[in-house]
Amino acid sequence: MAQVEIKSDISGMVWKIDVSAGASVNEEDAIITLESMKMEIPVTAPANGIVKEILVKEGDVVEEEQTVAILEV
Amino acid sequence: MEQNSATGNEKKEPVWQPEIDELNLRKSFAEQMGGPAGVERQHKSGKLTCRERIDNLFDPNSFREIGELNGKAEYDENGKLIKVSPSSMVIGKGLIDGKKVVVAAEDFTVKAGSSEQASPEKMIFAERLALDHLMPMVRLVDAVGGSIRLLEKNQSTKIPGYDGWNINLGLVPIVAVALGPCAGLGAMRVVASHFSVMVKDISQVFAAGPQVVAPGTHETVTKEDLGGVQIHTKESGMVDNRADSEQDAFEQVRRFLSYLPPNVYEAPKRQDTEDSPDRREEALASIIPKNRRLPYKSRKILELVFDKGSLFEIGKDHGSSQITMLGRINGYPVGILANDPMIMGGSMTHTASEKIIRFVDMCDTFHLPVVNFFDQPGVAVGRNAESHSTLRMAVRAGMAISQATVPWCTFFIRRAFGVAGAIYEPRSRATIRYAWPSAYWGSIPIEGGVEAAYKRDILSAPDPLARRNELVEYYKRFETPFRTAEKFLMENIIDPRDTREILCDWIEEAYAQMPRLVGVKTRTMRI
Known part of the structure; x- marks a missing residue:
């Protein structure tokens, strides 16, 4: 199984964690939701897989291109 | 008496056969390019040769080469030809979807496409041919740039530059494909185009x-890191699109040209479509969430409205809060603008502004009417945004839009706020505007505005948060688009499902203006 880094395209604050490590997700499912520019922006799975690790917690500020989770595909 | 034509059974050799044989021999040297070793090196590095590229780009058997005999010849002591090493550039004309296009392709198998073995006149000729005969120009660039050996060949140095390399971008579509390491003049030839694409x-x-970088700046960097798809299609935006393969790149070139006229003196051409102008998509009535904090997928809206399969996105990975696409409505080509609320809330960043300027200038130059799906929260804010002169870039984008003379239609689908809320159409003419019921707008968003105007009132209240929310609720009643329409400050509010039908009606009016629009555009200085 290959590991894929899930990166945020934008900067923002982690609003909520949508899935836990170990969860099975489909492509485009929200992994975490960021609050940015007064909106709730999902960071989504790039492919079907299993979430190996979530690297941020609620309230964290993430930068553009920061890896927020690891997905096993 | 000498008989030229074979009238009987015997067939005589044509008078000019020896010369025709030499012609064919010389052509065969051109076909061999840099020789088997050079061709093998090119294939091993995962690249097609320039002649394979031309075959892939053009309609079958349509390429007509110009200057095939150009090269460095060797003769024996009797003046008999031994061989010709062809020039490192192949030029000619061919058909793309039946339309004539000029091509100039570097041959990397000959001295890495370097100018050392190119005739500068050949490249300039191709550009002049496109310009003077009003045909689109495609550059297939695969060249390492200048060579120091040229000094030895010429026994002198020269001031850089060639006439014609800054061909007038206001006359014919110019498309560039980067197909290898493109440095110096080669890189310039990629960038100075209306549409550029590079292969990962x-x-x-x-x-x-x-x-050259290492001794200059003491920076150690790989060529992929320095100028690959990551930096130029995403970070810098210097190249519009990335392609996964050379075939993908050529398909993108064909696709781009399909929307454009061959030159500015002609209108873009309509294509037949099977998609009905009356198609009404139910999803449009629910696609914008009621909860204003939730974003939506703007590309989905565009897919539902425009002709099926007709969208072609330009610059997807750069300035991504703004979407720029070419598409068709009832078969007519149009330029499309839309905000992407998923990226920076869809706001006007400095990169989004640059993207708008480049795209709108291109649409205006080639008379593509523009449709704008507008959801603008405002100019990007914060120290980073200020450091990039974002407001001035946004104003420049506004000027580019205002200077455009093409027909323009805007759909207000959600927000229109602040300075950027005014940057959506050329403001000096009869406006074509429609709003969806999900739209709201203003000089300042209510939430932040209430806190600024009622600061003391809120702070002195027994429950400041409750007072703030009370004020927000009070002001929100004024925010419905219907109140704006009552005052004729928004001409039309529509059922979103009618959007396609409205556009199909409008596009006929837009294309009826073409006789006035064709020709060269002039623009003034922008700030």
Whole structure:
């Protein structure tokens, strides 16, 4: 199984964690939701897989291109 | 008496057969390019040869080469031809979807496409041919740039530059494909275009490659890091699109040209479509969430409205809060603007502004009417945004839009706020505007505005948060688009499901204006 880094395209604050490590997700499912520019922006799975690790917690500020989770595909 | 034509059974050799044989021999040298070793090296590095590229780009058997005999010849002591090493550039004309296009392609198998074995006149000729005969120009660039050996060949140095390399971008569509390491003049030829595309892993574009960078700035960097798809289609936006393969790149070139006229003196051409102008998509009535904090997928809206399969996105990975696409409505080509609320809330960043300027100038030059799906929260804010002169870039984008003379239609689908809320159409003419019921707008958003105007009132209240929310609720009643329409400050509010039908009606009016629009555009200085 290959590991894929899930990166945020934008900067923002982690609003909520949508899935836990170990969860099975489909492509485009929200992994975490960021609050940015007064909106709730999902960071989504790039492919079907299993979430190996979530690297941020609620309230964290993430930068553009920061890896927020690891997905096993 | 000498008989020229074979009237009987015997067939005589044509008078000019020896010369025709030499012609064919010389052509065969051109076909061999840099020789089997050079061709093998090109294939091993995952690249097609320039002649394979031309075959892939053009309609079958349509390529007509110009200057095939150009090269460096060797003769024996009797003046008999031994061989010709062809020039490192192949030029000619061919058909793309039946339309004539000029091509100039570097041959990397000959001295790495370097200017050392190119005739500068050949490249200039191709550009002049496109310009004077009003045909689109495609550059297939695969060249390492200038060579120091040229000094030895010429026994002198020269001031850089060629006439014609800054061909007038206001006359014919110019498309560039980076197909290898493109440095110096090669990189310039990629960038100075209306649409550019580069292929992942094999293409790099830079002012100078790593070997020049290292002694210059003491920076050690790989060529992929310095000028690959990551930096130029995403970070810098210097190249519009990335392609996964050379075939993908050629398909993108064909696609781009399909929307454009061959020159500015003609209108873009309509294509037949099977998609009905009356198609009404139910999803449009629910696609914008009621909860204003939730974003939506703007590309989905565009897919539902425009002709099926007709969208072609330009610059997807750069300035991504703004979407720019070419598409068709009832068969007519149009330029499309839309905000992407998923990226920076869809706001006007400095990169989004640059993207708008480049795209709108291109649409205006080639008379593509523009449709704008507008959801603008405002100019990007914060120290980073200020450091990039974002407001001035936004104003420049506004000027580019205002200077455009093409027909323009805007759908207000959600927000229109602040300075950027005014940047959506050329403001000096009869406006074509429609709003969806999900739209709301203003000089300042209510939430932040209430806190600024009622600061003391809120702070002195027994429950400041409750007072703030009370004020927000009070002001929200004024925010419905219907109140704006009552005052004729928004001409039309529509059922979103009617959007396609409205556009199909409008596009006929837009294309009826073409006789006035065709020709060369002039623009004034922008700030």
